[in-house]
Amino acid sequence: MRLFSRNVLPAAVTVLAAALVSGVLALRGDDGGDGGGRAPAAAAGAAAVRLDRPGQLLFRQGGTGPDAGRLAAVGLAGPPGALAVTSPRARTVTGLSCVRVHAAAGTGVCLTVERKAVAQTYVELLDDAMKRTHLFPVEGSPSRAQVSTSGRMVSWTTFVAGHSYKSRDLSTRTGVFDRTTGRLWPDLEKFKLVQDGRRNWAADLNYWGVTFTRDDDRFYATARTKGTTYLVEGRVSDRTMRTLRSNVECPSLAPDGRRLAFKKATGNPVSPWRLHVLDLRTMRETPLAEPASVDDQAVWIDDRTVAYGRVRGSTTDVWAVPADGSGTPRRLLENAFSPAAIR
Numbered sequence: 652m653r654l655f656s657r658n659v660l661p662a663a664v665t666v667l668a669a670a671l672v673s674g675v676l677a678l679r680g681d682d683g684g685d686g687g688g689r690a691p692a693a694a695a696g697a698a699a700v701r702l703d704r705p706g707q708l709l710f711r712q713g714g715t716g717p718d719a720g721r722l723a724a725v726g727l728a729g730p731p732g733a734l735a736v737t738s739p740r741a742r743t744v745t746g747l748s749c750v751r752v753h754a755a756a757g758t759g760v761c762l763t764v765e766r767k768a769v770a771q772t773y774v775e776l777l778d779d780a781m782k783r784t785h786l787f788p789v790e791g792s793p794s795r796a797q798v799s800t801s802g803r804m805v806s807w808t809t810f811v812a813g814h815s816y817k818s819r820d821l822s823t824r825t826g827v828f829d830r831t832t833g834r835l836w837p838d839l840e841k842f843k844l845v846q847d848g849r850r851n852w853a854a855d856l857n858y859w860g861v862t863f864t865r866d867d868d869r870f871y872a873t874a875r876t877k878g879t880t881y882l883v884e885g886r887v888s889d890r891t892m893r894t895l896r897s898n899v900e901c902p903s904l905a906p907d908g909r910r911l912a913f914k915k916a917t918g919n920p921v922s923p924w925r926l927h928v929l930d931l932r933t934m935r936e937t938p939l940a941e942p943a944s945v946d947d948q949a950v951w952i953d954d955r956t957v958a959y960g961r962v963r964g965s966t967t968d969v970w971a972v973p974a975d976g977s978g979t980p981r982r983l984l985e986n987a988f989s990p991a992a993i994r
Contacts, residue, residue, distance in 0.1 A: 699743055700722070700723075700724045700743050700745055700781055701779055701780060701781065702754045702757050702758065702759045702777065702778070702779045702780075702781065702993065703756070703757035703779035703993075704993065705993055705994055706726060706727050706728060706993070706994075707724045707725070707726060707727060707992070707993040708724065708725050708726075708727050708736060708952070708958075708969070708983070708984065708990055708991070708992055708993075709722065709723075709724050709752060709753075709754050709759070709990070709991040709992075709993060710722075710723055710724070710725075710752065710969060710984065710987040710988060710989055710990045710991070711723070711749050711750070711751070711752050711987065711988045711989040712742070712744055712986065712987065713966045713967050713968070713985075713986035713987050713988050714966050714986035715965070715966070718744045719986075720748045720749070720750070721744050721745055721746065721747060721748055721749070722744075722745045722747045722748075722749045722752050722759075722761060723742045723743060723744040723745065723987075724742070724743050725737070725738070725739065725741060725742050725743070725984065726738065726741070727952070727992060731953050731954060731955055732953065732954075732955035732956055732973065733956075734952050734953055734956065734971075734992075735983065736983050736984055739984055739985065745781065747761060747763075747775075747781070748763055749761035749762060749763050749775075749989070750762050750763060750764060750792075750793035750989075751793045751794065751795060751796045751807075751989050752796065752989045752991060753796045753797045753798050753950075753989070753991045754777075754798055754991045754993060755798040755799065755800055755801070755802050755991070755993070756798070756800065756801050756802030757778065757779035757802050758776065758777070758778065758779075758798050758802035758803075758805065758830065759776070759777035759778075759781070759798065760774065760775070760776055760777070760796045760797075760798055760805050760807065761774075761775040761776075761777065761796075762774060762775075762793035762794075762796050762807055762809075763775055763793075764792070764793065770792075771788055772788070772789050772790070772791060772792065772793055772809055773786055773787060773788055773789065774786070774787040774789055774796075774805075774807050774826070774828075776805060776828070776830070784830075785828070785830075787826075787828070787835070787837075789807070789809055789824065789826065789837070790809060790811055790824055791809030791810050791811040791823070791824050792809055792810045792814065793807070793809055794808045794809055794810050794823070794859065795807065795808035795825075795859055795860050795861075795901065795948050796808075796989075797860075797861060797862055797863070797903075797948070798991075799863035799865075799867050800863070800865055800906070801865070801867055802830070803829065803830050803831050803867045804827065804828070804829055804830070804863045804867050804870075804887070805827070805828045805830065806825065806826065806827045806828075806861035806863070806870075807825070807826055808823055808824070808825045808858075808859040808860060808861070809823065809824050809825075810822070810823060811823060811824050815946070816859070816900065816946065817923055821857060821875070822857060823857045823858060823859045824837070824838055824840075825838070825839045825858045825859055825860075825861060825872070826838060826839075827839070827861065827870075827887060829867075829887070836887070836890070839858040839861075839872065839885075839892075840856055840857075840858065841890070842885060842890040842891060842892055843890060843891045843892065844856065844874060844883065844891075844892045844893070844894070845891065845892070845893040845894070846881075846893070846894045847894075851876065851894075853876045853877065855875075855876055855877065856874060856875070856876045857874070857875045857876075858872050858873065858874050858875075858883075859872065859873050859900075859901070860872055860873045860900065860901035860902060860903075860948050862902050862903050862904045862911070862948075863904070864904060864908055865908055868886050868887050868888050869884065869885070869886055870884070870885050870886075870887065871883065871884055871885075871902045871904060871911060872885065872892070872902065873899065873900045873901060873902065874892070874894065879897055879898075880897065880898060880899065880900050880916065881894040881895070881896065881897050881899065882894070882895045882896050882897075882899035882902060882911075882913070882929075883895065895934075896934065898915055898916055899911070899913045899915065899929065900913060900914045900915070900916070900924070901913055901914050901947065901948035901949070902929075902948075903948055903949050903950055903951060903957070904951075905928075905951050905954060905974070906951055906953070906954050906994070907954055909930065909931055909932060910928050910929065910930055910931065910974065911928065911929045911931060912926065912927070912928050912929075912939075912949040912950075912951065912957045912974065913926075913927055913928075913929060913949075914926055914927070914945060914946065914947070914949070915927045915936070915938075917944075921944075922943070922944040923944050923946070924944045924945055924946060925938055925939075925941075925944070925945075926938070926939040926941050926945050926949060926957070926959065926972070927939060928957070928974050928975070928976070937974075937975065937976040938976060939957070939972050939973070939974070939976055940972050940973065940976060940977065940978055940979055940980060941959075941961075941970065941972045941980045942980075943961055943980075945959050945960075945961060947959040947960045947961075950990055950991055950992065951974070951992070952971060952990070952992035952994075953992070953994070954974075955973060955974055955975070956971050956972070956973060956974060957971065957972060957974050958970065958971045958983060958990045958992070959971075959972075959990070960987075960988040960989060960990070961980075966985075966986050967986075967987065967988040968982050968983075968984060968985050968986065968987060969982070969983045969984040969987045969988065969990045970982050970983060971983050
């Protein structure tokens with residue numbers, strides 16, 4: 652299947668667009684074929700946000716006001732390890748509604764839901780000027796999204812069953828898209844997983860929380876089977892993964908490529924997770940100074956700091972904490988979620 656072209660005849664555009672909206676457009680799967688749709692329309696009300704301007708924090712607007720749920724941006728400034736929002740009230744709010752957002756190197760991803768008789772989730776890809784370049788209908792409720800450092804690779808996770816990573820009936824769907832080649836892998840469960848030197852054929856395998864290395868081929872993610880979660884390392888080029896260690900969820904690779912921020916299950920039902928950083932050379936774990944349970948895929952705002960969403964009543968705020976286990980958490984932004992620092 653070919654990507655949508657901006658030069659397709661109007662009649663063909665109408666037919667293809669209708670197929671997308673109805674959610675019946677077939678996407679080629681794990682054979683690595685082309686997938687997705689290209690549309691010329693700009694993201695609705697994209698305002699003055701650009702994804703190629705460093706020194707910004709992109710996020711999903713929280714709260715209960717008219718802008719709740721919309722993609723927004725605010726300025727970042729300060730020395731390494733002490734970046735701060737320049738003016739919390741000076742938010743640029745777009746007209747694009749997203750449940751989960753992320754961006755890097757002029758590429759953005761927005762997981763959005765069309766509310767109708769049967770809700771439909773879409774993966775919307777954006778260029779540096781916030782114009783839509785691709786739109787994929789996907790199954791499930793939005794959970795995670797990430798763009799590789801170069802802007803080439805995009806990944807997302809949805810809940811197909813269950814609405815929490817604590818759920819016994821959890822079922823996820825994780826996809827990957829290569830913007831350069833146009834190849835789509837809609838389900839990591841089609842990849843080969845090697846555990847303890849042998850192929851794992853378990854029917855209950857689920858994956859989530861992909862994060863890419865700088866070569867845009869190798870990645871880390873979470874796998875779960877038989878009630879245990881694992882950190883896996885994979886390669887898109889040969890569609891293989893291998894387990895590295897247990898009890899690592901929602902990994903996020905540091906800019907230096909040598910550390911992973913992740914959430915670790917505590918076994919405490921009142922406070923299920925604790926943020927940690929893993930040194931990939933020594934496999935040493937460092938618990939971070941955030942005492943609250945954080946159910947998020949943390950992001951790095953610089954080499955020394957990770958940011959994440961933390962629930963406060965009926966809303967969520969963006970917090971940051973040093974990546975070496977020192978210091979104390981600090982609130983970067985109220986009524987915000989799904990942060991992404993454009994460095």
